[in-house]
Amino acid sequence: MTEYYTRMGDGRRVTMTKEQIMNDIQAGTADAADMASIPALNANDIEHMCEIIMDQSRVVGVEPGHEVVMTYDIGQLDFTGDNGNSGNGVDMGRLEAALLHERALGADTFELAHSDYSIKPVKPVISMEMQTMEEIQAEIIAPYFYGAMPNMGLYYAPDGPYGNPADLMREFKIEESMASSEAAAEHLARDIEFVTTRLQAAGSDGFNFDTTGSAGDADFVGTLNGVKKLRELCPEAYINVGAAGESVMGIHGMIEFEGEIAAGLYPHQQAQLVAKAGANVFGAVCNTNTSRSLAWNLGRAVTFIKKAVEDSPIPVHVDMGMGVGGIPMFETPPLDAVARCNKAMVEIAKVDGV
Amino acid sequence: MSLNDDAKNAVMTYNNKKAVEVAKKAVAENADIVELIEKGFSAGMTEVGALFEAKKVYLPHVMAAAAAMNAAMDVLNPELEKRGAEVSAGLGTVVICTIEGDIHSIGKDIVAIMLKVAGFKVENIGRDVPLDQIVDACKKYKPVAVGTSALMTSTMVHQKTFEEKLKAAGIRDSLLTNVGGAPVTQQWADEIGADLYTENASDAAAKFTAAFEKK
Numbered sequence: 001m002t003e004y005y006t007r008m009g010d011g012r013r014v015t016m017t018k019e020q021i022m023n024d025i026q027a028g029t030a031d032a033a034d035m036a037s038i039p040a041l042n043a044n045d046i047e048h049m050c051e052i053i054m055d056q057s058r059v060v061g062v063e064p065g066h067e068v069v070m071t072y073d074i075g076q077l078d079f080t081g082d083n084g085n086s087g088n089g090v091d092m093g094r095l096e097a098a099l100l101h102e103r104a105l106g107a108d109t110f111e112l113a114h115s116d117y118s119i120k121p122v123k124p125v126i127s128m129e130m131q132t133m134e135e136i137q138a139e140i141i142a143p144y145f146y147g148a149m150p151n152m153g154l155y156y157a158p159d160g161p162y163g164n165p166a167d168l169m170r171e172f173k174i175e176e177s178m179a180s181s182e183a184a185a186e187h188l189a190r191d192i193e194f195v196t197t198r199l200q201a202a203g204s205d206g207f208n209f210d211t212t213g214s215a216g217d218a219d220f221v222g223t224l225n226g227v228k229k230l231r232e233l234c235p236e237a238y239i240n241v242g243a244a245g246e247s248v249m250g251i252h253g254m255i256e257f258e259g260e261i262a263a264g265l266y267p268h269q270q271a272q273l274v275a276k277a278g279a280n281v282f283g284a285v286c287n288t289n290t291s292r293s294l295a296w297n298l299g300r301a302v303t304f305i306k307k308a309v310e311d312s313p314i315p316v317h318v319d320m321g322m323g324v325g326g327i328p329m330f331e332t333p334p335l336d337a338v339a340r341c342n343k344a345m346v347e348i349a350k351v352d353g354v
Numbered sequence: 355m356s357l358n359d360d361a362k363n364a365v366m367t368y369n370n371k372k373a374v375e376v377a378k379k380a381v382a383e384n385a386d387i388v389e390l391i392e393k394g395f396s397a398g399m400t401e402v403g404a405l406f407e408a409k410k411v412y413l414p415h416v417m418a419a420a421a422a423m424n425a426a427m428d429v430l431n432p433e434l435e436k437r438g439a440e441v442s443a444g445l446g447t448v449v450i451c452t453i454e455g456d457i458h459s460i461g462k463d464i465v466a467i468m469l470k471v472a473g474f475k476v477e478n479i480g481r482d483v484p485l486d487q488i489v490d491a492c493k494k495y496k497p498v499a500v501g502t503s504a505l506m507t508s509t510m511v512h513q514k515t516f517e518e519k520l521k522a523a524g525i526r527d528s529l530l531t532n533v534g535g536a537p538v539t540q541q542w543a544d545e546i547g548a549d550l551y552t553e554n555a556s557d558a559a560a561k562f563t564a565a566f567e568k569k
Contacts, residue, residue: 010539035409166460170478172421174414217412250412251460263412291539291553329537331507 004054007337009297010290011330021050021295028292028299035247036266038307041299045348049302052340052347053295059339062346069353071317072101073210073242073283075113075147095136102142108353111147111208112136118151119188120160122195130202137203143238146199147208150192150226152219155184162187165216165251181252184215185222192226197233206238206280214244216251217262220270224257224277231278241274242283242319243267246304267304271312281353284308285319290329294337298326298344306349317353318345357385361394361426366402368418370425377429387430387437395423399471406464407556413460420467445473445566446498449491452481453512458505458535465501465534465552468559474498474566485516489523498566499550501532501558510537514546530565534558 003015016024025046033040041049052060062068072078076097081087092100094112101107112133114122122129129146137144156164162184168177196207207230213220220243227239248270250263257273265273267284274282286301305325309316323329326341345351355363357380364373373395380390402419405411448469452462459481466478477495479488492500500520504510513533520526532550533543543551550565552558 008539008541010537010541012541166463169413169417170463172417172424174418174421177414177417247409250409250414253412253414264409287536290537323536329507 005336006053007294007328007334008290009288009292009294009328011328011334011337014293016293016295018050018054021053021293022046024293024295025049025053025299028296028301029303031296032246032286032300032303036268036304036307038266038268038303041303041306041348045302045306046299048348049298049344050295052344053298055340058336060343061339062343066346068346068351069108069317070106071109071208071240071353072107072111073147073208073319073321074117075111077113077115077117094132095139098136098140098144102140107142109143109145109205110140111145112204113147117147117210118149118154119191119195120151120154122148123191126195126198130198133199133202133204137205143205145206145208145238145240146196146204147210148195149211149214150188150209150219150223151211152184152188152215152222155187156180156215160184160187178252178254181216181218182255185218185225185255188219188222189225189229192223193229193233196226196230196237200230200234200237204237206240208240208242208283209279210242210283211244212241213248213262216249218252218255219244220248220262220265221255221257224273227274227277227279238281239279240281240283240317241277241279242317243270243285246286246301267308268311271308271314271316275313279314281315281317282308282312283319284312284316284351285324286326288323288325288327288329290323294326294328294340297328298341301326301341302344302349305345305351309350309352315352318349318351320345320354357383357390358394358397361390362398362401364426365395365398365419365422368415368422370422373422373426374429377426381429381433387433391427391430395426396471396473399423399468403468403471403556403559407554413464416464416467420471423471445563447475447477447495448499448501448562449477449479449488449495449497450501451479451483451488451491451503453488453502453504453509453516454482454484455512456504456506456509456535457482458503461505461535461555462501462503464555465503465558468555469562472559472563474562485512485519488516489519489525492520492525492529493523497529499530499532499562501534501550501552504533504535504538506535507537510535510542513538513542513548517547532558532562 029041163180165177530549
């Protein structure tokens with residue numbers, strides 16, 4: 001029986017038969033459908049995905065005319081960062097990196113980022129970031145944002161002033177843990193307002209909130225409150241909110257945004273709140289399981305994202321990179337897997353951008 | 355409802371007061387306390403764990419359920435000692451931590467709770483724990499197993515070095531090694547010679563119990 005070259009979720013090369021690939025796609029889509037109570041992929045979608053995975057070409061792509069918007073997170077760090085930071089270790093300035101993305105790599109948008117890539121560490125260097133933003137805006141043509149993770153973990157001990165919920169819960173101090181999450185979320189929203197409004201004043205076209213909710217539901221809510229404030233103060237700002245995972249982790253468990261409990265929300269539900277906060281684009285995410293095949297992961301990811309695209313009141317730009325969107329969790333993800341996952345997201349999930 | 359049902363219900367509704375009431379009633383009625391723990395309180399925790407894995411309840415709920423169970427155990431433990439009874443504890447001690455260089459601890463803490471519920475004595479020695487310190491903890495607590503969690507590809511490599519350090523310390527054969535964390539796979543466990551790969555807290559409880567019930 002013919003075997004097709006494919007990948008596992010950790011990037012390992014494997015071969016699978018068409019039957020095995022189909023079975024894994026079906027299991028992946030069923031898992032997503034069951035978790036989020038959403039429709040599984042239909043027979044045509046599954047067959048199409050299988051054809052994409054079985055394609056004998058190393059790189060696959062979409063038909064001309066079906067291209068989508070390409071934008072990037074993490075700023076220049078994908079060049080300058082080392083391998084442990086999913087970068088290439090090529091040293092260059094932030095201006096050069098921005099122009100390279102615009103003029104050589106075809107990026108439709110790009111962003112300025114600080115090496116810590118989090119809201120909090122930008123505060124002490126805000127004047128330098130504003131100056132750099134102004135300088136690069138004078139040269140670049142593509143929409144140029146500022147990007148950072150809300151990364152609310154930095155507000156908890158030992159890095160910040162609030163008690164760490166993980167430590168408090170381990171001591172069964174559940175109410176204190178919740179209060180700590182709420183205080184950190186308020187602090188985060190204040191910092192978002194401080195950082196984003198200054199960068200907008202320096203000429204930024206907008207802001208990319210990357211990996212929203214990485215510290216759980218309070219991180220998600222704190223960020224949305226910050227987004228809401230940014231929208232009020234800078235109505236012209238182009239705001240992209242990217243998520244941290246397919247489900248918002250319930251570290252608080254009951255914190256709400258606009259009357260909706262954030263814990264456990266799936267991409268199609270996250271999109272509603274992100275839009276309500278005032279964002280222009282939602283960056284939907286589905287994390288990769290390293291022990292499962294690319295077929296399983298892609299079947300699962302496309303199921304979540306397809307539903308998010310259908311339900312979202314704003315454009316959905318799916319997060320496609322190391323360990324997300326069906327792509328293997330590997331510092332430099334294999335090109336064959338990256339190309340297949342992107343094609344499936346455009347042709348089956350119908351995403352607006354990547 | 356039976357006492358077992360009441361105990362299970364108290365845990366699943368995170369009701370410390372009710373859990374203590376059920377425990378006191380069981381003591382007063384000279385009920386089978388071992389059965390109450392295993393078929394009542396622990397059964398409730400197992401269901402909460404399953405709901406957590408299905409993302410129907412969240413971490414604070416798991417902790418609140420564990421708090422209710424702990425409150426009941428404070429009442430039942432002295433009675434167990436008095437009667438000389440043994441719960442299916444005695445499965446042994448497990449040392450657990452997040453490995454050197456890695457500060458992620460939530461998943462590891464959930465595993466620690468589920469192992470406790472399964473009947474292990476758990477020594478949770480923290481996060482970002484230097485390898486030599488983990489070896490020292492293994493010498494001190496003499497565990498039946500040691501579990502290390504790594505949430506990053508850059509820290510999972512320490513799990514391999516840890517295997518070598520256990521061998522160098524002459525204690526590798528006296529315990530099982532367990533590896534977990536998002537980038538960790540069965541293949542990685544096989545490659546470095548770890549005994550158990552566990553994907554999540556429920557998986558850890560099931561595999562640890564199976565490994566030590568056999569022995």
